[in-house]
Amino acid sequence: MDCPRVFWHAYTSSKTGKTEVGPFQDRKKFMRTLCEKAGVRYFRFHALRHSGASVMDSLNVPIGSIQRILGHENRTTTEIYLHSIGDCERRAMDIFESARVGKVPHQVPHH
Incomplete structure (x- = not known):
């Protein structure tokens, strides 16, 4: 269809x-x-926005571009999104991105 x-x-x-x-x-x-x-536990749509912003930030996408993609009128709002993501979350996203493109084995040791 x-x-x-x-x-x-x-x-x-x-x-x-x-x-x-x-x-x-x-x-x-x-x-x-x-x-x-x-087959996953329910999470809100907003989490995808944070995840997307984190991935773009980690790939050095300019904050102005992230701001426009997210539809934020004020740059400060975008900065809040990016600052709310700590080092632990950034490492988790790095692992996620590496696994997505097949750079790491399926099993990653937990620290």
Whole structure:
């Protein structure tokens, strides 16, 4: 099926009672559904924004670009995102990124 959106789903319309196909309207339900399908514990959409900002920052993307991507009007808001991520989280993201591109074995020792 050709769909103009990346995240769409089939649902029963409360108005018609028929099965419809369309975009998710509620981010909380959207994330809950995706987590269930992926078999992972539920987490909020906001965590993806922090993760994305962290990855971009670790790859030296200019803060102005990160700010525009996240849709922050004020640069200070973006800086808060980046400062809330500590060294431990940055190391975890480095491990995640390395595993994603196949640079490290599946099992990484825990420290």
